[in-house]
Amino acid sequence: MNRRAVLKGLATAAALPLAGALPSRVSAAPLDTVVKKGRLRVAVYTDFAPWSWRRDDKLVGADVDLAFLLAAALGVRVEFFELPADENVEDDLRNAVWKGPITGGEVADVMLHVPVDKEFALRNPNAVIFGPYHRERFALACDPEKVDCTGPVTELAGTRIGVEIDSVPDFYLTGSFGGRLRGDVNHFPTGEKAVEALRKGEVASVMASHTQIEHGLGDAARKFKLVGGPFPGLFRPSWDIGMAVKEDSRDLAYKLEDVVNALSRDGKLAEVFSKYGMTHTPAVSG
Secondary structure (H helix, E strand, O other): OEHHHHHOOOOOOOOOOOOOOOOOOOOOOHHHHHHHHOEEEEEEEOOEOOOEEEEOOEEEOHHHHHHHHHHHHHOOEEEEEEEOOOOEHHHHHHHHHHOOOOOOOOOOOEEEEEEOOHHHHHOOOOEEEEEEEEEEEEEEEEOOOOOOOOOOHHHHOOOOEEEEOOOHHHHHHHHOHHHOOHHHEEEEOOHHHHHHHHHOOOOOEEEEEHHHHHHHHHHHHHHOEEEOOOOOOOOOOEEEEEEEEEOOOHHHHHHHHHHHHHHHHOOHHHHHHHHOOOOOOOOOOO
16 A cells, blocks of 8 residues: 555545444543643644645645644644655554654654555554545546546547546556557646646646545636546545554544544534535545
């Protein structure tokens, strides 16, 4: 499970219940420790718009706002651990929640934007993965004056298609359909840059995560067509994202999961997403 696969779009999470992820309600010290210290240390990824990035040197994004809401529900302040993505999410979990970075430093009490997947959780027994708070999916956006993206994907042949390099959309479009679209794929360093190219008219379409496209198009979205598939041959077109804590912090996990569920029910989570031009989609696992 490599970094780009999870952060930039791999649908790693099937709609699987997390039976066993929180097997028993046990009392552990970390929740009391968080309250006693008066702060919740939250790990968020760096340079990961629209979830967590710096704008005018201020940390912003949907995960950032969610962190503030989690801390407020516990009656503590929030402290951020800005996490550079490692080569795989297993390393990210090690660095963020159960061991700490090799350069030293304190671990986080909770890490956000973790793929919620039963098999992945079982492979990482030092962390507890829980609290799915959004269902992410791939999408295709296009300029309707240049191409019709409502039909089969192969109808994009002969037009410029933007993708993030080495992302799942990149592998999908260059490797599927007998390589028919390989020569039409244009690579960008990030999904954000690919969407920017669509806005500027440099490409006719873009394939990326739905949230990247929504956020990137912003007020210009009405000028473009956004479709969610079908994408034949794409193994998992959607997946859930949630949180992770150290294995001995299960009481903190239970509490934060209750908070996230309440935020989803009362619409506050949807308000956070709307602030960044995103649509909140409830998770299906859990």
